[in-house]
Amino acid sequence: MPRNKRHLETKIKKEEIEFVAMALLKQKGYDNTSMAEIARAAGIAANTIYWYFENKDDVLISVLNRVVAQAMKELSEQREQPLRTKLLSLIAQVESSGSLMTDVHSRVSHSPKIQAWHDRFHTMVEQLSVSELVNAGVNPLEALLDAKLLIYVIEGLLAHPHQPEEREQIIDQALKHVFA
């Protein structure tokens, strides 16, 4: 038990790496960010990362968890807002993380861990959406299907560039259908 200080410093160092990795991955995406680059930005040797993380996908997962935690926090601050506002703010949130979500999709087939993370994330968003929809008066029987539709629309919006107005138009159209 007197390894406390050591443990603490280890955790801090790991967080430091996650921090610089997050900045780089958000900015340049997974494929355009090398481990060497992350290491350089963190002021350590390239292979030192492997003491703290199993591999590059592991770094990505840690970063993703941070991004999601942040998004959740922002979302919880909008509890009173209508669904439309929540969705737009969620999109803005995720968008600020660059291509990270696209990166997740493209790495699902390479890494079982990313696959698992992706699945967990999807069911989480799905549950959130269903409860939102039911809350907003959608027939519970259809809420699950509508949730999936909404998620795919959101993913589509995130994966493709859009003007803010166009994005809002599309979201509004989707919501109109769902609430019709």
Place this chain on the structure above:
Amino acid sequence: MPRNKRHLETKIKKEEIEFVAMALLKQKGYDNTSMAEIARAAGIAANTIYWYFENKDDVLISVLNRVVAQAMKELSEQREQPLRTKLLSLIAQVESSGSLMTDVHSRVSHSPKIQAWHDRFHTMVEQLSVSELVNAGVNPLEALLDAKLLIYVIEGLLAHPHQPEEREQIIDQALKHVFA
């Protein structure tokens, strides 16, 4: 002009490479298929590919064009079918090309040529969808928005594993909304 024979053989060889590349890319995806592997399957040296194609993304584009051409052909054979049938058959089509569409999305940020291909493909599908929708009685003013919604739903279905029944449920739900 008497270089005819040479030109013909060149075209044939290029097509041979595209053919084996298509099989490999469909089966194993972009990242898990190396140029060396394609070359081996085509019975040539690894670097010979670079006489016929600029780079790996160029190979991907040629393969994509073949896949799309095939899908278009199948689609045109369903001219009389309802939209639902067309969509399901389109999904089945694209699905048989493995992760190729996901690969496109993940390479958009790496290659301007892939980016351009992706944009062209999207507007094409969009135009097709709009005319389908208008034909099927959707208000023309909303057809464009609905087309985008449908495309994103289809992309979502393709990017995520689904049981056939679930897929149909989701498509039906989307169509119900669009035609409501």
Place this chain on the structure above:
DNA sequence: ATATTTCTTGAATGGCATTCAAGATAATAT
């Protein structure tokens, strides 16, 4: 002070897309 665990690193390793320079083959010109 010594042994043990924890952390760090320089130097591999193996895989990859791509390039280079030189050779082979075929088409054309003389």
Place this chain on the structure above:
DNA sequence: ATATTATCTTGAATGCCATTCAAGAAATAT
């Protein structure tokens, strides 16, 4: 028929990458 040129092919680099390895430094425990 021979020489010249354009077309195709290849073995051998090059440079980048994630990841591993073995050995050393630092902190902790005995």
